[in-house]
Amino acid sequence: MAQKGSANAAPAGDGAWEAVIGLETHVQLGTASKIFTAASTAFGDDPNTHIDPVVCGLPGTLPVLNRKVLEFAVKAALALNLKVAEHSKFDRKQYFYPDLPKNYQISQYDEPIAEDGWIEVEVAEKGKETYLKRVGIERLHMEEDAGKLVHAGSDRLAGSTHSLVDYNRAGVALAEIVSKPDLRTGREAAEYASEIRRIMRYLGVSDGNMQEGSLRCDVNISVRRGPDAPFGTKVEIKNMNSFSAIQKACEYEIQRQIKAYEAGEPVVQETRLWDEGKQLTRSMRSKEGSSDYRYFPEPDLGPIEVSPEQREALRSELPELPAAKRHRYAEELGLSIYDARVLTDERPMAEYFEAAVAAGGDPKAVANWITGDIAAHVNANRLPIAELPLQPAQLAEMVQLIDSGTISGKIAKEILPELLEQGGSPRAIVEAKGLGMISDPAAIATVVEELLAAHPEEVEAFRGGKTKLQGFFVGQLMKRTGGRADPKLANQILSQKLKG
Numbered sequence: 078m079a080q081k082g083s084a085n086a087a088p089a090g091d092g093a094w095e096a097v098i099g100l101e102t103h104v105q106l107g108t109a110s111k112i113f114t115a116a117s118t119a120f121g122d123d124p125n126t127h128i129d130p131v132v133c134g135l136p137g138t139l140p141v142l143n144r145k146v147l148e149f150a151v152k153a154a155l156a157l158n159l160k161v162a163e164h165s166k167f168d169r170k171q172y173f174y175p176d177l178p179k180n181y182q183i184s185q186y187d188e189p190i191a192e193d194g195w196i197e198v199e200v201a202e203k204g205k206e207t208y209l210k211r212v213g214i215e216r217l218h219m220e221e222d223a224g225k226l227v228h229a230g231s232d233r234l235a236g237s238t239h240s241l242v243d244y245n246r247a248g249v250a251l252a253e254i255v256s257k258p259d260l261r262t263g264r265e266a267a268e269y270a271s272e273i274r275r276i277m278r279y280l281g282v283s284d285g286n287m288q289e290g291s292l293r294c295d296v297n298i299s300v301r302r303g304p305d306a307p308f309g310t311k312v313e314i315k316n317m318n319s320f321s322a323i324q325k326a327c328e329y330e331i332q333r334q335i336k337a338y339e340a341g342e343p344v345v346q347e348t349r350l351w352d353e354g355k356q357l358t359r360s361m362r363s364k365e366g367s368s369d370y371r372y373f374p375e376p377d378l379g380p381i382e383v384s385p386e387q388r389e390a391l392r393s394e395l396p397e398l399p400a401a402k403r404h405r406y407a408e409e410l411g412l413s414i415y416d417a418r419v420l421t422d423e424r425p426m427a428e429y430f431e432a433a434v435a436a437g438g439d440p441k442a443v444a445n446w447i448t449g450d451i452a453a454h455v456n457a458n459r460l461p462i463a464e465l466p467l468q469p470a471q472l473a474e475m476v477q478l479i480d481s482g483t484i485s486g487k488i489a490k491e492i493l494p495e496l497l498e499q500g501g502s503p504r505a506i507v508e509a510k511g512l513g514m515i516s517d518p519a520a521i522a523t524v525v526e527e528l529l530a531a532h533p534e535e536v537e538a539f540r541g542g543k544t545k546l547q548g549f550f551v552g553q554l555m556k557r558t559g560g561r562a563d564p565k566l567a568n569q570i571l572s573q574k575l576k577g
Contacts, residue, residue, distance in 0.1 A: 088299075088300075088301040088302060088306045088307050088308065088309040089302060089306055089307070090301055090302030090303040090305055090306020090307070092302055092303030092304070092306075093302075093303065094300050094301070094302060094331075094335050095261060095300065095301055095302070095303060095304055095306075096260075096261055096262065096298060096299070096300050096327070096331045097258045097260075097261070097298070097299050097300070097301060097308055097309070098258065098260035098261065098262075098263075098265070098266050098296060098297070098298045098327060099255070099256045099257060099258040099259070099260065099296075099297045099298075100254075100255075100256045100260070100266060100269060100270060100294050100295070100296055100297070100323075101253060101254070101255050101256075101294070101295040101297065102253070102254040102255075102256075102270060102273050102292065102293070102294050103222075103251050103252075103253050103292070103293045103294075103295075104153070104251065104252045104253075104254060104273070104277050104282070104283045104285070104291070104292055105118075105222065105249055105250070105251055105283055105290065105291040105292065106146055106149045106150065106249075106250040106251065106252055106282055106283055107149070107281070107282060107283050107284055107291075108143055108145045108146055108149065108250055110143060111127075111132065111143070111221070111248035111249055111250060112140075112142065112143050112146050112183075112219070112220075112221050112248060112249070112250035112251075113131055113140030113141060113142060113143065113183065113221065113248060113378075114129055114131035114132055114140070114141070114248055115129070116128060116129045116131070116132050116248060118249050118250075120289050121289075122245065124227075124241070124243035124244075124245060125243055125244050125245060126245065127245045128244045128245065128247070131248070132178070132244060132247050132248040133178045133244065133247075134178045134179030134180075139377050140183065140375075140377055140378055142167075142378060142381070143250065146219060146250040147190075147219070147381065147383075148391060149250075149252070149280075149282040149283075150190050150191075150217065150219050150252050151190065151191075151383060151387075151388060151391050152280050152282055152391050152394065152395060153217060153252050153254075153276075153277060153280060153282050154190060154191035154194070154217045155388070155391065155392050155395060156276050156279075156280055156395055156398055157191075157194045157195070157196055157214050157217065157254065157273075157276070158194040158195050158196065158214075159191035159192060159193060159194030159214060159216070159217055160191060160192055160193050160194070161190065161191045161383055161388050162188065162189070162190055162191060162192070162383065163382065163383055163384065163385070164188070164380055164381070164382060165185060165188045165189055165190045165380070165381045165383075166185070166188045166374055166375070166378075166380045166381060167183050167184070167185055167219075167374070167375035167378045167381075168183075168184055168185060168186040168187070168372045168373060168374055168375055169181045169182070169183060169184075169372065169373055169374075169375050170182045170183075170184045170186070170220075170370045170372055171370055171371045171372075172369075172370060174223070175224075175226060175240070175242050176223045176224035176225060176226050176242055176244075176247070177223045177224070177247075178224065178244060178247060182220060182221060182223065183220065183221050183375055183378070184218065184219075184220035184221070184253075185218035185219055185220065186218075186372040187372075189216045189217065189218035189219075190217060190218055190219055190381065190383075191216065191217045191218075192215065192216045192217075193213075193214075193215070193216075194213070194214040194217075195211055195212060195213050195214055196211075196212055196214065196269075196272055196273070196276070196400070197209055197210070197211055197212075197272075197400045198210045198211075198212050198265065198268050198269050198272050199268065199272075199400075199403065199414075199418065200264060200265050200268045201264075201268070201418075202262070202264045207414055210259075210265060210268075211259075212256055212257070212259045212260060212265075212269050213256065213257030213259050214254060214255070214256055214257065215255045215256065215257050216254075216255050217252055217253065217254050217255075218252070218253050218255075219250065219251070219252060219253075220251050220253060221247070221248050221249070221250065221251065222246050222247060222248065222249040222250075222251050223246070223247055224242055224243055224244040224245070224246055224247040225242070225243045225245070225246050226240050226241070226242055226243075227240065227241040227242070227243060228240050229241060246290070252282075252283075254273060256269065258297070258308070262327070262328075263323070263324035263325065263326070263327030263328040263331070264324055266296060266323050266324065266327050267320040267321070267323045267324040267327075268320075270292075270294050270320055270323055271320050272399070272400075273292075274287075274292050275399045275421075275422065275423075276398060276399060277292070278423070278424065279396055279398055279399060279424045280395065280396070287318050287319060288318060290318075293317075293318075294317055294323055295313055295314065295315050296313070296314045296317070296323060296326060296327060296330075297311050297312070297313050297314075298311070298312055298313075298314065298327060298330050298331065298334075299311045299312065299334070299344075300331060300334045300335055300338070309334065309338075309344065310344045310345065310346050311346055312330060312334070312344065312345075312346065312347055312348075312349055312358075313347070313348045313349065314326050314327075314330060314348075314349050314350070314351055314358055315348060315349070315350055315351070315361065316350040316351045316352075317351050322351055322353060325351075325356060326351040326358060329356065329357055329358055330349070330358050333357075333358065345363075346363070347360055347361070347362065347363050348361045348362050348363070349361055396424070399421045399422075402417070402420075402421040402427055403417045403418060403421050406420065406421065406440075410434070410440040410441075411440065411441065412440060412441065412444055416441075416444045416445075416448060419448045419452075420444060420447065420448065423462075425461060425462050425463045426447065426452075426462050428463075429447065429462050429463070429465075429469050430443060430444065430447055430469075432469035432470070433447075433469035433470070433472045433473045433476075434473070435469075436469055436470040436472075436473035436474075437473045437474075437477060438469075438472060438473030438476040438477065439476055439480060442476045442479070442480070443472060443473065443476055446472060446475075446476070447472075450490070450493055450497075451465070451467070451472075451497070454497050465497065466496070466497065466498060466499055466500035467496045467497050467500050468500060471496060471500060471501065471502065471503060474502065474503050474504060475489055475492075475493075475496070475503040478503055478504060478507065482514055482516060482563060483504075483507065483513055483514055484503075484507055484512060484513065484514055484561075485514060485560060485561070485563075485564060487555070487560040488507070488512050488514070488560055488561065489503075491512070491560070492506050492507065492510075492512065512559075512561065513561070514561055514562070514563050515558055515561045515562045515563060516563045516566060518566060518570065521554075521558075521562055521563070521566060521567050521570050522570050522574070524554060524557055524558060524562070525550075525554065525567075525570050525571050525574050526574065527557075528550060528553055528554055528557065529550075529574060529575070532550070532553070535549060535550070536575065539575050540575070540576075540577065547571065547572065547575060550571055550575065551567070551568065551571060554567055554571060555567075
């Protein structure tokens, strides 16, 4: 994400201000053990319980690369359309901080595992049409995570009386994904980060839990006058734990930099923090350059070799990814962009939907039930859709009952709570409870005649021109039949009888 420009002056150019944004996304790879040691990666245990001599950097210890980390990194790279290097290496990145026990981090510098890729991002901005944006990805490299500082005694941003160090996270495997500076708005940045998370979860290489730190994003942002102007001074923003925070931080920082340039004030290269409470960015420290880290090849680890055969074997294990599913749902199944987006947000929901369609359910009807009542139920009960008692084939059966006229949508709504809680055959429930649709014209006509006889004033008013009263009679008819009357047939008969 090289954004070279003047150190302080406003970048010259013609036109309106334009933001230039790139993201560094740190994805915690979901391996059971750390990148260079067998220590556990479990989250939430007591501080400093998942450490060993390698994690702590004690003399005489040597790192050994976790094979599963390499496999996960290569899968992630392939899913992001990156070119996987046949030869790469690890490097030492020197910096001194209490949460880094060795005083250096094992990372990758000039020969990363993968480079030069892209992803397609679907951007939905309020009041605008949804559009697709192709975002370049500069590189993906493997590295170890640092520990965590716990600041006690006071507000973190205002200063603390003392700090504690938890090394449980130190040595956890990370894949750092560095985008190209292709993003232009806070919304695009948030959607890009969301798509990265979605892809990683589809692959099963990370849970992407931002609250637990499994996915963390640093934003690099500058502004310039028009698309042909040189890049402005780049500022890094940290401390964002949601996609909403990413968008808000970008929007705030864009305006802060524009105001500074227009007032003739300098914009300096620095690292800033996002203050969620005050909804603003605050200066944290001056930004280091690569020369400050004094990189050199890691002497305790050999080179990494990924053969074309290994790469293609891992490629064959990739699932259909979210963007491909969205296109297929829209083009082959005729779903709306919104429905396709909701259904593909999580892989288990997409798999549930596809299983219901494969069992014979109409795609649009199945999508409506899943994105509506079923999604509301699983969200309210914090229930994974894969554990829902209502199986996909049973949902398809319910949709088929509606399509065939056996039951109405209203009856389906009545039996759905039982199906969601217990599962079972919708057809069997309908038959056991006598909830099948009344499709006999004579039976419906009898009910209509009784209804008209009970409401002579309304009948007279209807025939006098108040035709909207037909809705009243439809409601009364459904009430008398328990919602079981065939709606189309009932309307036909009711209309005939009302008109005399």
